Amino acid sequence: MNPILILQDQLEDMGAAAIAALPTLGIAIVILVITAFIARFAVKIADKLAGKTEVRPSLRNLIDTLVKLAIWLFGLMAALIVAMPGFTPTSLIAGLGIGAVAIGFAFQDIFENFLAGVLIMLREKMRIGDVIECEGIVGKVEHITLRETYVRKLSGEVTLVPNSILFKNPVEILTDETQRRHEVVAGVSYDTDLDQAADVIRTAVLSVDAVIEDKGVDVFACEFNSSSVDFKVRWWAGSKPRDGHESRDAVIRAIKRALDEAGIEIPFPYVTHTFKEPVPIKGRGED
Incomplete structure (x- = not known):
């Protein structure tokens, strides 16, 4: 039999099958479009309901993401069933079971960050707007997704930090409270x-x-330094980094001014030179 005729017949069959599948494909596309509208509408409803409660912004993001994910999973399942009549949820689960190990190894980092993102959004600490420090990164938390967290550094750059790093490593939340203790060292002669x-x-x-006067001020003599006796001065002020800089600047200026007015010296290091032999001193005019 002529191979060209066989190929022609196969192409015609494929074309006829594709034309016959167009209505179902069109219905599947319509289902996906409707799913997109429903997901957007459901997220707005979830935002309104969450706005009436004291839900944290990170938890609100998690609720929105889960609502959108659930609707899209249902919509994709319905579209696949319409496009492929032989497809069933049972066959999907069976297929996933066969390749679960391979998928797990291939997307291990993605799944790890996904789970870490869910747990970060669920915990009460580290809210959006907090200034944090983790693994040398210091900045304000701007947005938390299921994959990564957006941290705006104090110098203006934004760092995309994988959620697994924030979950597995110690995170210092600098603005967990509105007040924070600051300190500086002042030396006197x-x-x-x-x-x-x-x-x-x-x-x-x-x-x-x-x-903050109610918190008190600590002044401890802490060290015999090379040319001074040092005091560790501690006080409470705002917890934001700029609050710390501003209060430290004002405190140092106030201490310097007060010590000067009291006639108390703030010494600088003295250097004494000794010589094994007497050093001759020549008078003026001598060669």
């Missing part, structure tokens, strides 16, 4: 009355508007 110096420093720190 060895001939200073330390009790007087401590009182002067404490009064100066309390005079700063950014310092």
Whole structure:
């Protein structure tokens, strides 16, 4: 039999089958379009319902994602059943079971970040807007997805951090509370009355508007340094990084001004040179 005729017959059969499948494919596409509208509408309803409660933004994102995922899974299943009449959910589960191991190894990182993202959204800490520090990354949490977290660094750049890193490593939340303790070291000369110096420093720190007076101010003599006795000065102010910079600037200025007014020296390192032999000093005019 002529191979060309065989190929021609096969192409004609394929074309006829494709034309016959066009109505079902069209219906499947319509189902997907309707699914998209329903998913968008359902997310809006979920947002409105969540807006009436005190749900955290991260948890609200998780609810929106799960609602959208559930609707799309149902819509895709319906479209596949219409496009392929022999397809059933049982056959899909069986097919997934056969390739589950291979899929698990191939998408291990994706599944790990997905699960970490769900757990991060569920936990109460690390809300959107918090300033965090993790693995050398310091910045504000802007958005949490099921794959990664958007962290806006203090210098303006945004870092996409995989959720598994934030879940498996210690995360320091700098703005978990609105107040935070800050500290600075102030040194005075060895001939200073330390009790007087401590009182002067404490009064100066309390005079700063950014310092929270109710929390108190600590002034501890902490070290005999090379040319000074050092005090560790601790106070409470706002927890944001800029609050810390501003309050530290004001505290240092106030301490310097108060010590100067009290006649207390803030020493700098002294260097004493010794020589094994006397150093001759020549008078003026001598060669």
